Amino acid sequence: MIEVVKGSTYYLEMFITNQIGDPVTGLTITYKIYYSATNVLLEEGTLDEIGNGVYQKSVVFNNLGQHRVIYTTPTNYTDEIESIMVIEEKAKEGTLLRVLGLSQENYRLFDTVYVTIGVRQCLTSGKIRIYQNADDCNNDINPIAEYQITASYNANGLMTSYKVVKL
Numbered sequence: 001m002i003e004v005v006k007g008s009t010y011y012l013e014m015f016i017t018n019q020i021g022d023p024v025t026g027l028t029i030t031y032k033i034y035y036s037a038t039n040v041l042l043e044e045g046t047l048d049e050i051g052n053g054v055y056q057k058s059v060v061f062n063n064l065g066q067h068r069v070i071y072t073t074p075t076n077y078t079d080e081i082e083s084i085m086v087i088e089e090k091a092k093e094g095t096l097l098r099v100l101g102l103s104q105e106n107y108r109l110f111d112t113v114y115v116t117i118g119v120r121q122c123l124t125s126g127k128i129r130i131y132q133n134a135d136d137c138n139n140d141i142n143p144i145a146e147y148q149i150t151a152s153y154n155a156n157g158l159m160t161s162y163k164v165v166k167l
Contacts, residue, residue, distance in 0.1 A: 001083045004061050012057045014047060014071055014080065023053025027074055031057065036066040036083075047071075061086040106131040108140065109149075117157035125150050128164065 004010045012031055016024045029047040034040065042063065047055035061067060064086050071080040112126035128147040131137040145166060152161040 001066070001085050003085050003087055005089045006064055006086050007060060007062060009058050009060055010084070012047060012059055012069060012071075012082075014055045014073070016053050016055065016073065016077055024077070025049060025051070025053060027055070027077070029055045030072045032070045032072075033059065033061075034068045034070070035063055036068050042067070064088065106134055106137040108137060115153075117153055117155070120157035122153045122157055122159070123149075123151055124153075127167075 014029055016027060016029070018024050026049070030044065031047060032044040033042045035042055043059065045057060047057045050056050061084065067084045067086060069082040069084060071082070073079055108129045108131070110127055110129065113124050114121045115124050116122075126149050128149060129140070129143040130145050130147075131141075131143055136142045147164050147166050149165075150161075150163050151159055154160050
C-alpha cells in the first residue's frame with residue numbers, strides 16, 4: 001500500500017507493454033478512485049498518454065484513509081488495482097516525535113509512587129511526558145504526549161510486570 005499525504009499531488013501511472021515486452025501507445029486507460037471504507041466513487045477519468053507506453057494522471061487526495069484505484073485497460077491488456085492510504089503530514093511527524101520521546105529524548109518522569117519491598121524502593125506508578133525540544137522539557141510546557149506507567153513486583157522486589165499506556 002502506498003502512503004500519500006492529504007492535499008498533495010499524486011500521479012496515477014500505468015506502463016503498458018505487449019506480449020513481447022514492447023511499449024504500447026495509443027490506448028485509452030480509464031481510472032476510478034473509490035473511498036474504501038464506504039465504497040463511494042470519488043473521481044473517475046482517463047489517464048493521459050505521456051509516451052513510450054506510459055500513461056499518467058495527476059490527482060489530489062483530500063479524504064484521509066484508504067482508497068482504491070481501479071485501472072481499466074482495453075480487452076487485450078490486464079486491468080490493475082492500487083491501494084492508497086491518505087495520511088496527514090503531521091500524523092507521520094507526530095508518530096516519529098512520540099517514538100523519540102519514548103526512547104527518552106526530551107522526557108520527564110513525574111507523579112511517581114514507590115513501595116518498599118525489603119530494603120528496596122520500587123516504582124509502582126508514575127507519568128511520563130515527552131516534549132519536542134529540550135526547552136519545552138526543561139520548562140514542562142507543550143508536551144507531545146503523556147503516558148501512565150505501572151509496575152508490579154514479587155516478594156523479593158523484582159519487577160514482574162511493567163506497562164506504559166498513552167493517556
